[in-house]
Amino acid sequence: MKAHFESIAIPSGALLVSLLLFGVFIGIAGANPFEVFASIYRGAFGSWFAWQDTLVRAAPLMLTALCTALPARAGLIVIGGEGAMVAGGFSAALTGIALNGTFPPFIVITCMMFVAMLTGSLWIGAVGALRHYRGVNETISSLLLNYIAIALLNFFVVGMLKDPETLNKPSTYPIGDANMLGAMGSSSIHWGLGIGIIICIALWFLMRRTTFGFGMDVAGGNVRAAQLTGLPVGRLIVMACALGGAAAGLAGMIEVAAVHGRANTSLNAGYGYAGILVAFLARHNPLAIIPVAILLGGIRASGGLLQRAHDLPDATTLVMQGIIFVVILASEALYGRLPWLQPKAQPA
Amino acid sequence: MSHEEIGLFGILFAVLGGAIRVGTPFLFVSLGECLTERSGRINLGLEGNLVMGAMLAYGISYLSGSPWLGVAAAAGAGAMLGLLHALLCQQPRVNDIAVGIALMLFGTGLAFFWGKPFIQPSAPHLPSLSLGAWSDSPALRSALEINVLFIAGIVLAPLLAWFFRNARWGLNVRCAGESTEAALAMGLNVNMIRLLATMAGGALAGVGGSFLSLYYPGSWNEGLSSGQGLMAVALVIFARWDPVKCVYASLLFGGAAALGPALQSAGITWGYYLFNAAPYVLTLAIMIATSSAKRRLPGLPGVFSNLK
Numbered sequence: 001m002k003a004h005f006e007s008i009a010i011p012s013g014a015l016l017v018s019l020l021l022f023g024v025f026i027g028i029a030g031a032n033p034f035e036v037f038a039s040i041y042r043g044a045f046g047s048w049f050a051w052q053d054t055l056v057r058a059a060p061l062m063l064t065a066l067c068t069a070l071p072a073r074a075g076l077i078v079i080g081g082e083g084a085m086v087a088g089g090f091s092a093a094l095t096g097i098a099l100n101g102t103f104p105p106f107i108v109i110t111c112m113m114f115v116a117m118l119t120g121s122l123w124i125g126a127v128g129a130l131r132h133y134r135g136v137n138e139t140i141s142s143l144l145l146n147y148i149a150i151a152l153l154n155f156f157v158v159g160m161l162k163d164p165e166t167l168n169k170p171s172t173y174p175i176g177d178a179n180m181l182g183a184m185g186s187s188s189i190h191w192g193l194g195i196g197i198i199i200c201i202a203l204w205f206l207m208r209r210t211t212f213g214f215g216m217d218v219a220g221g222n223v224r225a226a227q228l229t230g231l232p233v234g235r236l237i238v239m240a241c242a243l244g245g246a247a248a249g250l251a252g253m254i255e256v257a258a259v260h261g262r263a264n265t266s267l268n269a270g271y272g273y274a275g276i277l278v279a280f281l282a283r284h285n286p287l288a289i290i291p292v293a294i295l296l297g298g299i300r301a302s303g304g305l306l307q308r309a310h311d312l313p314d315a316t317t318l319v320m321q322g323i324i325f326v327v328i329l330a331s332e333a334l335y336g337r338l339p340w341l342q343p344k345a346q347p348a
Numbered sequence: 349m350s351h352e353e354i355g356l357f358g359i360l361f362a363v364l365g366g367a368i369r370v371g372t373p374f375l376f377v378s379l380g381e382c383l384t385e386r387s388g389r390i391n392l393g394l395e396g397n398l399v400m401g402a403m404l405a406y407g408i409s410y411l412s413g414s415p416w417l418g419v420a421a422a423a424g425a426g427a428m429l430g431l432l433h434a435l436l437c438q439q440p441r442v443n444d445i446a447v448g449i450a451l452m453l454f455g456t457g458l459a460f461f462w463g464k465p466f467i468q469p470s471a472p473h474l475p476s477l478s479l480g481a482w483s484d485s486p487a488l489r490s491a492l493e494i495n496v497l498f499i500a501g502i503v504l505a506p507l508l509a510w511f512f513r514n515a516r517w518g519l520n521v522r523c524a525g526e527s528t529e530a531a532l533a534m535g536l537n538v539n540m541i542r543l544l545a546t547m548a549g550g551a552l553a554g555v556g557g558s559f560l561s562l563y564y565p566g567s568w569n570e571g572l573s574s575g576q577g578l579m580a581v582a583l584v585i586f587a588r589w590d591p592v593k594c595v596y597a598s599l600l601f602g603g604a605a606a607l608g609p610a611l612q613s614a615g616i617t618w619g620y621y622l623f624n625a626a627p628y629v630l631t632l633a634i635m636i637a638t639s640s641a642k643r644r645l646p647g648l649p650g651v652f653s654n655l656k
Binding site for chain 2: 143
C-alpha cells in the first residue's frame with residue numbers, strides 16, 4: 001500500500017512545486033499569481049461550461065498519451081502521437097467521404113474508427129518494427145513520421161481533396177452531418193470522451209492484468225531477461241507500438257468525426273505532443289492517464305480566459321506545461337530516496 | 349536566352365542558395381548536438397534553445413540596435429537551457445530524452461511568452477557577404493549572398509573535429525562519451541564534462557536560432573522554426589557524429605528543404621507540400637538503410653551502445 005502511496009505522493013508534490021514555480025514566474029511577469037490561479041481554476045473547472053470545454057479537450061489527450069505510454073512500458077520512447085493522430089484522422093475522413101450516403105451512419109462511423117485505428121497502428125507499429133528488426137532509433141523515426149504525416153495532410157488538403165468552399169482553412173469535403181459522433185446526453189461533450197475513458201481502462205486491464213502486459217513490462221525492463229525466458233520480444237514491442245498508434249489514430253478520427261466534420265490542419269494542433277507530457281505525468285499507467293488528461297485539458301482550456309482577464313499571452317499555458325513536465329521528470333530522482341515514503345520491511 | 353533556360357538554372361541556383369540559407373540553422377544545431385552527444389548525452393530539446401535564441405536575438409537586436417549583441421544573448425540563453433538539461437540529467441533515473449522533450453516545451457513556451465511584443469517591430473539584421481558580385485546572373489548573385497554566421501559555422505566544424513582529435517579537452521569529452529567507467533577511472537569529472545558540453549551545444553543551437561530571426565526568414569514569429577532543432581539528433585546520426593560531415597548533412601537538408609520553394613518560384617506548384625516532407629523522408633530512408641539490429645552504428649559514442 002505504501003509503495004502506491006509513494007507513486008501518488010511524489011507526482012502530487014512535484015505538481016505543487018511546479019505550481020509554486022509557475023506562480024513565481026507569473027509574479028515576475030507582473031500579474032498577481034493568486035488571481036491567475038483563480039482564473040485557471042475558473043476557466044478549467046469553475047462551471048459546467050468550463051468542465052465541458054475541459055473534457056472535450058481531455059478526450060484526444062487520453063488517446064495520444066497512450067501512444068507514448070504503451071511503447072514506454074515495452075522500453076521505447078515514442079513521440080509520434082501527433083503523426084499517428086494526423087494519419088488516423090485523415091484516413092477516417094477519407095473513409096467517411098467515400099461511404100457518406102451509401103451506408104447508414106452506424107456503419108460509416110464504425111468503418112471510420114476501424115480505418116483510423118488500422119492506420120495509426122501501422123504508422124507506429126512500423127516504428128516498433130524498425131526499432132526491433134532494424135535498430136532504427138524509435139524516438140527519431142517517430143518524430144520524422146510526424147513531419148511526414150503533416151506534409152501529406154497538407155498536400156492532400158490543399159490539393160486534390162480540397163473542398164473549394166473552404167477558403168480560409170483548406171479542408172477536405174465534409175464527412176456528412178449524419179455521420180458525426182454525437183454529444184453524450186444533454187451536454188456538449190461528444191462521445192470521444194467516453195471512448196477515451198473506455199480505452200484507457202481496457203488497456204490498463206491489458207497491461208496490468210494479463211500475461212501479455214506482464215511480458216511487455218519484462219521486455220521493457222530487461223530485454224536480455226525477456227529473451228532468455230523465451231518471450232517473443234519483437235512481437236511484444238511491435239504490438240505495444242501498434243496499440244498505442246491505434247489509440248492515437250482514433251484520437252484523430254474523434255477530432256474529425258466529433259469536432260470538425262472534415263480533415264484539416266486542426267488535426268496537428270499539438271494534442272500529440274501534449275500527450276507525451278500526459279503519459280510521463282501518469283508514469284505510463286493507462287488508468288492514471290484519465291485524471292492527468294483532464295487536468296491538462298483544463299489547463300489548456302483556461303488559456304483563453306488568461307488572455308482576456310489578465311492580458312497574458314496564450315503561451316502562458318505552454319510555460320505552465322513546460323514547468324510541470326520539467327519538475328515531474330526531476331522528481332523521478334526521488335523514488336526510493338524519501339525514507340518516510342518507503343514501505344516498512346516485512347518481517348520474515 | 350529563352351525563359352525556360354533561366355528557369356532551369358534558376359531552380360539550380362535557388363536550391364544552392366536555399367541549401368546555404370536554410371542549412372545554416374541546421375549546421376549550428378547539428379554541431380551543438382554533435383558536441384553534446386560525443387560527451388555521452390542526448391539533448392532532444394535543442395528546438396527549445398533554437399526558438400528561445402531566435403526570440404531573444406530578435407528582441408535584443410531590436411532594443412539595442414546591434415544584431416551581434418542579439419547573437420550573444422541567444423548563445424547565452426541556449427547555454428542556460430543546456431545547463432538546466434545537464435543538471436536534470438545528472439540526477440539518478442532521470443531520462444535525458446524525456447528531459448529534452450520537456451525543455452523543448454519549456455523553451456518554446458518561454459519564447460512565445462516573452463516574444464509577443466517583438467512580433468511587429470523590425471530589428472536590424474545580420475550582415476552578409478556578396479560572394480557572387482563577379483557574376484552578372486542575378487540568380488547566382490542572390491544564391492551567393494552568404495551570411496557571416498554560415499562562414500562562422502563552416503570554420504567551426506573543422507575546428508571542432510580538430511578539438512575532438514587533438515585537444516586534451518576534446519579527448520576527455522570523447523572519453524566520457526565512450527565509457528563512463530573508463531572516464532571515471534581516469535579521474536575525469538564526467539558530470540562536469542557533460543554539463544559543459546551540453547551548455548556549449550545549447551549555445552550553438554541558440555546561435556542557430558538567431559540566424560532564423562536575424563537573417564533568414566528574418567523576423568520573429570511563433571511559426572518561425574519548422575522543427576530544425578528537433579532534426580538535430582537525426583542530422584547527427586546522419587553525419588555519423590563527425591562535425592565535418594555535419595556541414596554536408598546540413599547543406600543536403602537545406603537543399604532538400606529549399607526544393608519545394610525553388611520549384612514553386614519556377615512556376616511548378618504541384619506537390620509543394622509533398623516536397624516539404626523531402627528532408628524527413630530522406631533522413632528516415634538513410635536511417636533505415638544504415639542501421640542494423642546487430643551491430644553498432646559507426647561513430648556512435650560507446651555509452652549509447654545499449655540504446656543503438
